[in-house]
Amino acid sequence: MYPVLIGGCLFMLLAHGLVAVEVDPAISEYQPVAGLSGNLNSVGSDTLNNLMTFWAEEFQKRYSTVNVQIEGKGGEAAPVALANGNSQIAPMAREMVERELVVFDRLLGYRLTRIVVALDALAVFVHPDNPVASLSLVQLDQIYSTTFKRGGVDVTDWGGLGLTGEWSAMPITLFGRNSASGAYGVAHQRFLMSGTFKKTVQEKPGSSILVTAVAKERGSIGYSGGGYLTPAVRPVPIADGDQPAIAPTYDQILAGKYPLSRFLYLYINQKPGAKADSLVTEFIRFVLSKTGQQIVIKDGYLPLSAAMVAEQHALLAP
Numbered sequence: 001m002y003p004v005l006i007g008g009c010l011f012m013l014l015a016h017g018l019v020a021v022e023v024d025p026a027i028s029e030y031q032p033v034a035g036l037s038g039n040l041n042s043v044g045s046d047t048l049n050n051l052m053t054f055w056a057e058e059f060q061k062r063y064s065t066v067n068v069q070i071e072g073k074g075g076e077a078a079p080v081a082l083a084n085g086n087s088q089i090a091p092m093a094r095e096m097v098e099r100e101l102v103v104f105d106r107l108l109g110y111r112l113t114r115i116v117v118a119l120d121a122l123a124v125f126v127h128p129d130n131p132v133a134s135l136s137l138v139q140l141d142q143i144y145s146t147t148f149k150r151g152g153v154d155v156t157d158w159g160g161l162g163l164t165g166e167w168s169a170m171p172i173t174l175f176g177r178n179s180a181s182g183a184y185g186v187a188h189q190r191f192l193m194s195g196t197f198k199k200t201v202q203e204k205p206g207s208s209i210l211v212t213a214v215a216k217e218r219g220s221i222g223y224s225g226g227g228y229l230t231p232a233v234r235p236v237p238i239a240d241g242d243q244p245a246i247a248p249t250y251d252q253i254l255a256g257k258y259p260l261s262r263f264l265y266l267y268i269n270q271k272p273g274a275k276a277d278s279l280v281t282e283f284i285r286f287v288l289s290k291t292g293q294q295i296v297i298k299d300g301y302l303p304l305s306a307a308m309v310a311e312q313h314a315l316l317a318p
Contacts, residue, residue: 021250023293026306030062030289037065038279043087045094046072047182048264051118051299052091058295059286066279076100082269083107088280090267093120093182104269113270115312117287119302121226121248122186122260125211125233127218132161134237134245137259140191143172143221147195158219167219174201175213175222183207183224190260191223226253227300250302264301270316281316288312 042052049072056068073081078090079100084107096112104112124140126132135143139161142152155161159168176197177183184203188194204210207224214222215232222233226248229235237245240259246252253261266284270276276284286292293303304312 021297021302023290023297023303024306024309027288027290027293027304027309030286030291032062033278033282036063036279036282038067040066040068040089040279040283041087042068042070042089042091043073043081044071044078044090044267045075045092045182046180047093048072048091051264051296051301054295054299055283055287055292058291059283062286063282068283078267079104079112082112082267088268088277089283092265092267094185094262095265096267108269108271110272112267113276113315115266115268115284115288115315116263116304116308117266117284117312118264118293118296118304119253120182120262120264121253121258121302122183122190122223122262123226123229123235123248124221124223124238124260125214125229126221126236127214128232128234129218130158130163130234131167132158132163132236134239135161136239136245137191137241140187140238141193141195144174144176144187144197144201145192145195146198147192149193149195170219173217173220174198175210175220176201176203177207177210177224178203178205181207186260186262187223225300227302253302254305276316284316285313 049070052070056070060066060068075092075094078092079096080103081087082090083104101111124135138150138152139155141148141150142155155172157172158170176187204213207228210222210224211228211230211233214220215230226235235248237247238259239245246258248258248260252258266287268276268280275281288309296303
């Protein structure tokens with residue numbers, strides 16, 4: 001069972017067909033409130049720009065007097081923009097690190113509130129003909145890195161990963177995302193432990209382009225968001241240390257077992273013991289609603305469970 005994006009809907013690929021990933025039926029539909037208006041500014045990761053745009057468009061359909069502005073300036077700009085009032089929301093494809101949180105803490109005396117809004121998984125793709133059964137994070141470091149921070153040695157052909165026959169001497173053609181993408185950042189951290197990528201990695205500006213490239217090259221490997229799987233490539237189960245290799249299925253991602261999964265976040269300025277601004281609160285309520293989570297699927301990401309949604313709602317309460 002693997003995730004695949006077809007016609008704007010996320011599916012899990014089975015041996016005998018496709019089963020749609022659907023929003024948890026226990027998640028409620030959004031109910032608009034009266035009198036909401038104003039400007040809502042978002043500054044943060046460009047990885048979430050499309051998702052934020054989809055959310056903003058649907059939110060503004062419900063509130064004609066609300067204007068949402070989205071700027072993908074990168075995660076580094078997010079805490080300062082929140083602290084100085086240039087934004088009310090900071091979308092992030094990773095958790096803010098301590099040095100980023102401290103900037104906000106020093107300015108206002110308290111930490112940002114972090115809201116989980118969606119799930120994502122970095123998938124590692126190979127050509128369907130490739131017989132490799134699984135790969136470990138150590139092996140991915142050997143394939144992509146020049147620094148080998150996970151303790152391996154250089155691997156340049158599929159024989160170095162245990163394949164035999166015609167595959168034993170077949171060179172590995174490396175595809176990756178460009179450095180502006182969230183997928184690049186995840187691979188850099190998770191595969192390489194912030195090491196150095198090989199110069200032979202062919203960086204692609206989009207996930208769809210990368211998947212197409214892998215599909216055309218039998219000896220290739222590439223990584224991108226899991227929602228971009230097509231039948232022309234195969235996602236490889238990934239092992240972390242001595243743990244069993246895990247495929248990027250929705251259930252495994254939701255359970256936190258797939259080692260290349262991650263949360264997507266919205267950070268907000270919410271003083272402890274007080275509710276956030278009503279416009280911010282309503283936007284997040286919409287994001288966590290049935291429609292908001294359907295938009296998550298539309299953009300190739302994975303929705304939260306009802307239990308996770310309830311946990312995020314609780315963070316908005318005093």
